[in-house]
Amino acid sequence: MTIVTTAAAEPPDPTPGPDPVAPASASPARRARGEQTRQLILETALRLFRERGYAETTMRAIAKEAGVAVGNAYYYFDSKEHLIQGFYDRNQAAHRDAAAPILAEEKEFAARLRGVLHAGIDVNAPYHSFAATFFKSAAEPSSPLSPFSRESSPAREAAIGIFRDVVEDSSVKLDPELRAALPELLWLGWMGVILFWVYDHSPEQRRTRRLIDGAVPLIDRLVSLSRLRVLRPALRQILALIESVRRDD
Numbered sequence: 001m002t003i004v005t006t007a008a009a010e011p012p013d014p015t016p017g018p019d020p021v022a023p024a025s026a027s028p029a030r031r032a033r034g035e036q037t038r039q040l041i042l043e044t045a046l047r048l049f050r051e052r053g054y055a056e057t058t059m060r061a062i063a064k065e066a067g068v069a070v071g072n073a074y075y076y077f078d079s080k081e082h083l084i085q086g087f088y089d090r091n092q093a094a095h096r097d098a099a100a101p102i103l104a105e106e107k108e109f110a111a112r113l114r115g116v117l118h119a120g121i122d123v124n125a126p127y128h129s130f131a132a133t134f135f136k137s138a139a140e141p142s143s144p145l146s147p148f149s150r151e152s153s154p155a156r157e158a159a160i161g162i163f164r165d166v167v168e169d170s171s172v173k174l175d176p177e178l179r180a181a182l183p184e185l186l187w188l189g190w191m192g193v194i195l196f197w198v199y200d201h202s203p204e205q206r207r208t209r210r211l212i213d214g215a216v217p218l219i220d221r222l223v224s225l226s227r228l229r230v231l232r233p234a235l236r237q238i239l240a241l242i243e244s245v246r247r248d249d
Helices: 028-052 059-066 070-076 080-105 109-138 153-168 176-198 203-225 229-246
Strands: none
Touching: 028 059, 028 070, 028 080, 028 109, 059 070, 080 109, 080 153, 109 153, 109 176, 109 203, 153 176, 176 203
16 A cells, blocks of 8 residues: 655665675574564554654654664665565564464354354454554555555465465365465455454454354355355356456456
């Protein structure tokens, strides 16, 4: 997503700090220090985004709060947009960890899907206060922060992978073509849930929880009906339409 700020972009400090990202040939200890510094910068940025807002938080302020040189902050993250990409990556890892117990215990498709969706809301909950701020920038079609952008592809594929696990290890019986397409369709539905969550100001976003609880049985029912022979021609048409709009002609 393209981040829109209220001030001109900061020029990077050309002098990196004492502990830049270690090359692959560096010692394990140095690489570990580099990763710790990177995580410190990311954690500091997310905290300042929550406290001050996205647009009001500068790279210089992040570096100062983290106790690193401005050049060091730019060494790890080229811009605030790259910080958000780091957040996306970490967020998907946290979502997978939160969903793991549910996926290990449940075999029913609906229970697995419901648990994974609620786990995603749990993981995102600390960031609700500033989610709308950077969502406005992420909604810009040309933005690198868009969930559909090339830059977001690692996080997007990781998210689709979670929904692939929901489908593949469940007891649901599916038409083979739908089985292949369903993880991405579920991810698209999850994007809709996130959009609703961003603007949900009910206490603890309870309306979003109700949306999940009401939508999952409907999805489960539609998935079950897809096995009916009479519906297969319509299913093929729907999948062909989705594939046609996905292609970059």
